Amino acid sequence: MPYADLRAYMDRLEKEGDLKRIKTEVDWNLELGAIMRRANDLREPALLFEKIKGYPSDYKVLANLVGASKPNVFARVCLSLELPVNTPAPEIIEEIVRRFEHPVKPVLVDKGPCKENIIKGDAINLLKLPVPHFRGYDGGRFIGTWHTDITRDPDSGWVNWGMYRHMVHDGRSIGWLANPGQHGPGMYYRRYEAKGEAMPMAVVIGTDPACASASMSLVASGVNEVDLAGGLRGEPVQLVKCETIDLEVPATAEIVLEGEVLPGERRPEGPFGEYAGYFASDKGLQPVFRVNCVTHRNQPILPVSTPGKPFDDTTFVYSLYGSAALTMELRKMGFPFKSVYLTPSMMAVIISAKETYPGYVHTLSSAIWGTKVGVYRPVVIVVGDDVDVTNMDEVMWALTTRVHPVRDIHVKKRAPSHALFPFLSPEERATHTGAAVCYDATFPFEWKENTPRIADFEHAWPEEIQNLVLSRWKEYGFK
Numbered sequence: 401m402p403y404a405d406l407r408a409y410m411d412r413l414e415k416e417g418d419l420k421r422i423k424t425e426v427d428w429n430l431e432l433g434a435i436m437r438r439a440n441d442l443r444e445p446a447l448l449f450e451k452i453k454g455y456p457s458d459y460k461v462l463a464n465l466v467g468a469s470k471p472n473v474f475a476r477v478c479l480s481l482e483l484p485v486n487t488p489a490p491e492i493i494e495e496i497v498r499r500f501e502h503p504v505k506p507v508l509v510d511k512g513p514c515k516e517n518i519i520k521g522d523a524i525n526l527l528k529l530p531v532p533h534f535r536g537y538d539g540g541r542f543i544g545t546w547h548t549d550i551t552r553d554p555d556s557g558w559v560n561w562g563m564y565r566h567m568v569h570d571g572r573s574i575g576w577l578a579n580p581g582q583h584g585p586g587m588y589y590r591r592y593e594a595k596g597e598a599m600p601m602a603v604v605i606g607t608d609p610a611c612a613s614a615s616m617s618l619v620a621s622g623v624n625e626v627d628l629a630g631g632l633r634g635e636p637v638q639l640v641k642c643e644t645i646d647l648e649v650p651a652t653a654e655i656v657l658e659g660e661v662l663p664g665e666r667r668p669e670g671p672f673g674e675y676a677g678y679f680a681s682d683k684g685l686q687p688v689f690r691v692n693c694v695t696h697r698n699q700p701i702l703p704v705s706t707p708g709k710p711f712d713d714t715t716f717v718y719s720l721y722g723s724a725a726l727t728m729e730l731r732k733m734g735f736p737f738k739s740v741y742l743t744p745s746m747m748a749v750i751i752s753a754k755e756t757y758p759g760y761v762h763t764l765s766s767a768i769w770g771t772k773v774g775v776y777r778p779v780v781i782v783v784g785d786d787v788d789v790t791n792m793d794e795v796m797w798a799l800t801t802r803v804h805p806v807r808d809i810h811v812k813k814r815a816p817s818h819a820l821f822p823f824l825s826p827e828e829r830a831t832h833t834g835a836a837v838c839y840d841a842t843f844p845f846e847w848k849e850n851t852p853r854i855a856d857f858e859h860a861w862p863e864e865i866q867n868l869v870l871s872r873w874k875e876y877g878f879k
């Protein structure tokens with residue numbers, strides 16, 4: 401049975417001993433954020449903050465929903481997908497691909513718990529919710545760090561689900577880090593603002609894990625992420641109509657903000673800890689989401705995340721779902737490869753393949769840079785099909801033994817870049833003129849039988865000896 405809502409997922413975590421209730425009163429101002437980061441680093445369970453300073457105990461905050469776990473770092477991601485907790489990363493990625501390839505359309509229902517409270521107009525005060533100021537260097541309190549931003553393309557009708565961070569400006573408006581290459585922001589700049597129109601948007605906070613995960617999955621344009629959320633769950637997402645705009649939202653959501661992004665309006669936004677692990681960019685002028693209606697469940701739970709130095713819940717979930725989206729896009733293009741991994745820093749893509757002709761690495765790296773996932777990935781590493789792309793020891797071994805420093809490092813000048821790339825100079829960051837690199841960690845195709853032989857179990861013994869040893873393994877006294 402898929403999780404009906406955030407609470408069903410929380411119950412499952414609690415049953416598995418993977419949820420910790422923090423009953424001590426904590427301050428939304430820096431203390432809560434510091435606790436969640438340290439708990440993540442120590443691979444503690446997910447955290448439910450039950451008493452936030454200055455707020456009634458009806459308002460709770462849920463952190464580290466799919467954060468780093470023990471003993472398997474991905475155990476909580478596995479629970480969110482209802483997979484065995486020890487499923488290895490390559491299998492999690494393939495399972496996401498399988499479910500994405502069987503999308504399920506949503507169903508419209510008349511009512512849902514997200515309508516238990518409806519607040520409109522001047523009665524709205526977003527800071528009635530215990531919105532944390534996570535870190536000392538964050539630009540403010542962030543209400544949207546694990547949510548779904550829903551927008552509609554007015555021409556094609558395509559409804560996109562994305563996740564773009566939201567800093568609170570005041571009781572009725574929030575910021576929106578709207579990079580033009582992303583789908584929701586793309587609709588705003590090109591379909592609405594260009595015509596001088598306001599863009600309706602719904603911000604849905606607190607859903608079952610499938611909805612939030614689909615919203616950050618980097619899938620190609622034109623795809624309805626709600627159908628993918630249905631695919632992840634194996635059952636349709638139930639949607640209800642918004643009160644004030646022509647959009648539909650998950651019926652069991654904890655909190656829904658309905659409103660619009662006005663044309664031409666900008667306010668300073670950020671900084672915020674970012675996926676690459678730094679506060680790389682300073683405050684910037686960004687569009688503003690004005691909230692006209694809030695609906696929420698009784699005793700709403702606010703889910704939160706703090707992207708930062710990998711690992712944490714956002715960086716590796718983003719990486720696993722991004723790897724799945726990239727796998728699907730590359731398979732569609734038809735260039736043979738074995739597997740592909742978007743690292744949790746989101747800066748590098750590692751792909752393994754058998755070289756099929758001289759220079760095949762250029763075909764592969766160009767293919768990657770031509771996808772939605774690949775546009776802003778400055779590092780591509782191509783390894784042989786003997787290397788596990790999710791195992792950094794193996795990848796490092798290939799990088800340091802197969803890359804010829806002169807022959808195998810291919811630099812692309814003025815590649816698509818943005819302000820969050822930590823290695824760019826301030827001038828490059830401002831002008832988005834960065835660079836990208838492909839490391840060819842494969843031996844040249846022309847070497848063929850002269851390629852250095854790998855000295856491991858699979859490559860250094862005849863197959864019949866390998867089979868013999870494998871078949872007698874228990875006989876030798878091993879488990």
Ligand SMILES: Cc1cc2nc3c(=O)[nH]c(=O)nc-3n(C[C@H](O)[C@H](O)[C@H](O)COP(=O)(O)O)c2cc1C
Binds near residue numbers: 560566582618619
């Ligand atoms: C916690 C979190 C915050 C994010 N914030 C932003 C953001 O502010 N701006 C942005 O462009 N992408 C952000 N992302 C990445 C997008 O969610 C991701 O690229 C997603 O695919 C966007 O949806 P789209 O492909 O439909 O545009 C964030 C991801 C996570 C996990």
Ligand SMILES: [Mn+2]
Binds near residue numbers: 560618619625
């Ligand atoms: Mn999208």
